[in-house]
Amino acid sequence: MIHFKNVSKTYPPNIVGIRNINLHIRPGEFVSIVGQSGTGKSTLAKMMFAEERPTSGEIAVGGWDITNIREHDVPLLRRQIGVVFQDFKLLSQKTVSENVAFALEVAGVSNRRIREVVPQVLKIVNLSDKGDRYPRQLSGGEAQRVVVARSLVHRPKILVADEPTGNLDTIHTREIIDLLKKINEFGTTVVLVTHNREVVNALKKRVITLDDGQITSDVEEGRYRL
Amino acid sequence: MFTSTLRAIKFAFQKFGRNFWLSIITVSMLVFTLLTINILIVLQQVTTKAITFAEDRIEVSVYFYPNSTIEQVSDAAVYLQGLPQVRDVAVITSDEALERFKLRHASDEVILASLSEVDGNPFGATLVVKAHSADDFPFILDALDNPKFRDDIREKDFSSYESIIDRIRSTTDRIQLFGIALSGIFLLIAILIVFNTVRIGIFIHREEIGIMKLVGASNAFVRAPFLIECILYSLLAVTITALIVFPSVATMDPKFSLFFNGETGGVLTYFSKNWYWIFGIQFIVMTIINMLATMVAMRKYLKV
Numbered sequence: 001m002i003h004f005k006n007v008s009k010t011y012p013p014n015i016v017g018i019r020n021i022n023l024h025i026r027p028g029e030f031v032s033i034v035g036q037s038g039t040g041k042s043t044l045a046k047m048m049f050a051e052e053r054p055t056s057g058e059i060a061v062g063g064w065d066i067t068n069i070r071e072h073d074v075p076l077l078r079r080q081i082g083v084v085f086q087d088f089k090l091l092s093q094k095t096v097s098e099n100v101a102f103a104l105e106v107a108g109v110s111n112r113r114i115r116e117v118v119p120q121v122l123k124i125v126n127l128s129d130k131g132d133r134y135p136r137q138l139s140g141g142e143a144q145r146v147v148v149a150r151s152l153v154h155r156p157k158i159l160v161a162d163e164p165t166g167n168l169d170t171i172h173t174r175e176i177i178d179l180l181k182k183i184n185e186f187g188t189t190v191v192l193v194t195h196n197r198e199v200v201n202a203l204k205k206r207v208i209t210l211d212d213g214q215i216t217s218d219v220e221e222g223r224y225r226l
Numbered sequence: 227m228f229t230s231t232l233r234a235i236k237f238a239f240q241k242f243g244r245n246f247w248l249s250i251i252t253v254s255m256l257v258f259t260l261l262t263i264n265i266l267i268v269l270q271q272v273t274t275k276a277i278t279f280a281e282d283r284i285e286v287s288v289y290f291y292p293n294s295t296i297e298q299v300s301d302a303a304v305y306l307q308g309l310p311q312v313r314d315v316a317v318i319t320s321d322e323a324l325e326r327f328k329l330r331h332a333s334d335e336v337i338l339a340s341l342s343e344v345d346g347n348p349f350g351a352t353l354v355v356k357a358h359s360a361d362d363f364p365f366i367l368d369a370l371d372n373p374k375f376r377d378d379i380r381e382k383d384f385s386s387y388e389s390i391i392d393r394i395r396s397t398t399d400r401i402q403l404f405g406i407a408l409s410g411i412f413l414l415i416a417i418l419i420v421f422n423t424v425r426i427g428i429f430i431h432r433e434e435i436g437i438m439k440l441v442g443a444s445n446a447f448v449r450a451p452f453l454i455e456c457i458l459y460s461l462l463a464v465t466i467t468a469l470i471v472f473p474s475v476a477t478m479d480p481k482f483s484l485f486f487n488g489e490t491g492g493v494l495t496y497f498s499k500n501w502y503w504i505f506g507i508q509f510i511v512m513t514i515i516n517m518l519a520t521m522v523a524m525r526k527y528l529k530v
């Protein structure tokens with residue numbers, strides 16, 4: 001599903017993001033990426049949806065070589081990958097439903113289809129009854145679930161979540177992780193970047209550890225070890 | 227495609243609404259610019275009118291000696307009529323000239339008395355020559371030096387509207403120059419304001435734009451609302467300008483009749499006849515200029 005071949009990223013002037021990463025994530029996997037701050041986790045994640053381009057190496061997503069993806073094609077890639085960030089990135093002047101609908105609107109999806117999809121994804125994240133609220137009227141966990149719902153509107157084959165629980169307490173963290181597991185069970189490949197030891201240990205899924213831009217361990221059913 | 231276009235238009239209106247005051251300022255500046263340009267158009271019309279009006283009234287009176295025959299006079303009239311520069315030749319016979327003189331001095335006993343002292347009709351025939359343009363008069367005057375007529379002509383009198391025309395020209399030329407400079411400055415300010423509005427718009431919407439891109443909006447879709455907003459701005463500005471210009475011209479135009487012997491300045495007719503050209507071109511040019519400013523701003527600030 002996701003292939004990295006000798007991928008390095010150097011930010012100007014010569015800050016190392018990641019170096020010489022080789023990685024293969026199979027369809028339907030749930031992969032956690034852990035590591036200390038500044039070790040290149042976000043850099044790695046951003047490359048999967050062409051937010052950053054590699055300095056060298058090759059990247060393929062779903063069999064599509066996106067190493068030198070044209071600007072024009074980036075939107076197509078983004079519509080196949082759901083993205084969830086730590087800072088929620090909801091539009092405060094739009095309601096929950098409108099925030100979710102927004103992702104479909106800007107992709108040119110018809111109004112009829114939008115009316116179908118929005119309730120569906122809100123149901124998945126268990127927010128069917130809060131569609132008319134504004135982001136400020138939601139708890140952190142609920143807001144993050146809206147972001148997850150929004151990332152699902154295009155039925156992505158891949159979901160990339162960069163510290164989705166970074167701002168959340170234990171209960172809300174559990175909610176989000178359970179949600180990601182549920183999405184993964186539906187067949188979506190999930191890439192989770194996290195700092196959270198309990199989360200990683202409870203998942204009992206594949207764990208990739210980064211240090212100084214390099215993969216130091218890659219273990220099926222791994223544990224959080226730094 | 228159709229859905230996306232509608233949505234881009236909707237987003238453009240939302241942007242306009244959210245930056246309401248900024249939008250108002252932008253549109254006002256565009257209106258100021260367009261107003262100066264329209265004032266120039268009005269001025270141009272009035273000047274043209276004034277000049278033709280004055281030119282219509284330039285004439286040369288050619289006085290013949292009393293003893294010249296009616297044939298000689300009409301020969302000269304036919305000759306002048308044949309010149310392409312000549313618009314009209316009117317013949318005043320010596321009898322008519324005498325009648326006019328008597329009429330003009332009807333109340334002056336002394337003059338009438340001295341007139342009766344003279345044998346016969348002391349007045350010769352007169353030709354009143356009008357030209358197509360003031361520039362043609364030197365040629366016409368030269369033509370009358372033709373030896374065929376020269377000796378019959380007592381005097382050529384050039385009623386001088388020329389200095390008036392020169393004055394109209396130099397005054398309006400100066401006003402026009404000032405107007406062009408002013409609209410140039412306004413246009414420059416307008417461009418900067420549009421640029422700044424777009425810049426602020428991008429800044430205000432940077433979160434939204436970021437999300438749009440993250441969820442897979444095309445670049446065209448991100449940019450479209452900004453460009454549509456340009457069209458909206460110029461459309462509004464041109465409409466407001468037209469709503470100011472038409473009533474102003476309508477009230478102003480009849481006032482010109484004081485100067486033009488009862489004729490109106492013709493500005494209202496000009497605007498009513500050509501409004502779609504005048505305002506259509508202003509709209510198109512304004513939109514293009516706005517779009518260029520917007521594209522420069524987007525290139526600079528919208529990292530897509």
Ligand SMILES: Nc1ncnc2c1ncn2[C@@H]1O[C@H](COP(=O)(O)OP(=O)(O)OP(=O)(O)O)[C@@H](O)[C@H]1O
Nearest residue numbers: 011012015016017036037038039040041042043044
């Ligand atoms: N846009 C950028 N320009 C320059 N340097 C960058 C940029 N983004 C990241 N870096 C640098 O690249 C390195 C890796 O950053 P990255 O964000 O991938 O780390 P991270 O593992 O996600 O850290 P954290 O856990 O704190 O989020 C860091 O040294 C960082 O300073």
Ligand SMILES: [Mg+2]
Nearest residue numbers: 041042043162
């Ligand atoms: Mg990070």
